Amino acid sequence: MPVLTNIGFLATCKDEGQQGEIHPIKEAAIAWQNDTISWVGQESDLPSEFKNEDAFDADGKMVVPGLIDCHTHLAFGGWRPNEFAMRVQGKSYLEIAKAGGGILSTVRETRKASEDELYEKASGFLKEMAKLGVTTVECKSGYGLSVEDELKTLRVYQRLGEDQPMHIIPTFLGAHTIPPEYKDNRQAYIDLVIEEMIPRVAEEGVAEFCDIFTEESAFTIDESRRILRTAKAAGLTPKLHADQLTSCGGAELAAELEAASADHLEKISDKGIEAMAEAGVVGVTLPLASLYTQEEFLDCRRLVEGGVDVAVATDFNPGSAPSYDLPLAMMLTCNLGRLSPAEVLKGATIYAAKAINRDVNLGSIEKGKSADFAIIDAPDPDFWMYHYKGANCTGAFGKGEKIY
Structure with missing residues (x-):
């Protein structure tokens, strides 16, 4: 002992x-x-x-x-360093996408990568995260955007959970964006997520949560509600990327669906804060994404004073937050999110555990x-x-x- x-x-x-x-x-x-x-x-x-x-x-x-990173996109193919250089020179997301970048460039590389290749790459990240004091990592899919490629990513997380001394929490994010083959028929892709992806994910037991990128430029409130209701009926707990770019009602939807968390929230409304507090939905701040995209940081003080528990995570991904440095995200939340060191520590531990429904044992x-x-x-x-x-x-x- x-x-x-x-x-x-x-x-x-x-x-x-x-x-x-x-x-x-x-x-x-x-x-x-x-x-x-x-x-x-x-x-x-x-x-x-x-x-x-x-x-x-x-x-x-x-x-x-042990620190808990409750929002990552851990397994992906390729990298996107050229976008970083473009962004700091003032190029917009739309300009980068038109030049072949953005989420869809990672989708192309992830589809090409084998399960073993994704496993080895993600394993390397976890070893480095352990050196930072991180012992639990939530991991999203969302770079496959086909039935088999989404399942491939989630099976990587399943293997990591079995092989690693860290706690691995898998999340299905099939509704990340519309893949290129469905660009002229988005409804068909939404139907694919609802009628094929969610049932397969639930049947194989490879994810615990279902996340969605809720924005008018991604998935609307009505589309998000339909997808997440289906996921919830299949036994997956809802999560949302919400109110990152616009105040579109993502926080209110998270409260309505009793989601585990609503993440990003830079544009959250006062009504959204009130609804999340009443429903007990954890708000997750992702300051590294704001840093890399040069967007406004979330004023976490508004949420805390409104009664919302605030967790801190990295949003680690190859595009908008290519760093898994959770302590750095904590420091940024102090300086730019207006939380004290003690508040960010609680946000990277017990409140992060609540964001992944693990506060009973983590x-x-x-x-x-x-x-x-x-x-x-x-x-x-x-x-x-x-x-x-x-x-x-x-x-x-x-x-x-x-x-x-």
């Missing part, structure tokens, strides 16, 4: 109180058996049965729950929960985010195993 001792500052991040309440314990220790936490508290109170067990030394550093350091935590070379969250030097992670444990 291993023990982690000499913890200078332990942020337990229990789901109690407000966004900024992280329930710290100083001079703490953690004991666990197999993959489950057995005891948490001050080291001076460590029960005698744990004192002669294998011990890891936190060296007086801060320990936080996201906080409590007895009975998964033994997932990271050792951070900082005295407390304020100093970590203030004197930002990257993740500052010196060790990470996932499912009770040392993964970094």
Whole structure:
């Protein structure tokens, strides 16, 4: 039964109180058996049965729950660095798309890639994410946009979940955009998503959530409602890319459908905030996407003051957010989203767990929960985010195993 001792500052991040309440314990220790936490508290109170067990030394550093990236597009073919250069020179999304870029360029590369190729590439990302203290990753499809290519991506996530010491949460995103072969018949593609993709995904059990890009330029409110109602009836929990570019009612739809989360939300309305708060829908901020696309950042303070739990994620993808650096996203949320370091830490732990329906066993350091935590070379969250030097992670444990 291993023990982690000499913890200078332990942020337990229990789901109690407000966004900024992280329930710290100083001079703490953690004991666990197999993959489950057995005891948490001050080291001076460590029960005698744990004192002669294998011990890891936190060296007086801060320990936080394993970080949870609750919004990524982990498996994809190719990259799009040329778009980055175009974007910083002032090219619009439409101009980039006309030049052969955008989501559809990744669709072409993902369709060409084999399942094994996607698996190896995604595995490499996960190893690097573990070095940042990340122990749980939500992973979306959405770059296949055909029945078999969407299933190919989701099977990659299924394999990763079986092989990796990290928690892998798969999400079906067949309604990401309209693929080129359906550009003149979008209704036929929507019918394909509803009548073939969702039933196959549900039948094979390769996804837990169904996400959709809800925008007038992607899928309308009515189209999104129809797709997500079908998914919900098939046993998939709704999620939404909502109100990123326009205030189109995505947040209100998320509340109506009792979605697990609504993500992006840069253009959310006051009515949308009120509806999400009432329905208990988690709002997920994705500041790396705003950074890379040079768009307005979400004012997370509006959501917190409106009663919405705010999670922080990367939106890691090859186009609009080509970074899986969750601590960087946390720092940006402090500086540009107007949340405190404690608030962003809770947003990358227990509230991120709530965004993927995993708060019962992930996201906080409590007895009975998964033994997932990271050792951070900082005295407390304020100093970590203030004197930002990257993740500052010196060790990470996932499912009770040392993964970094």
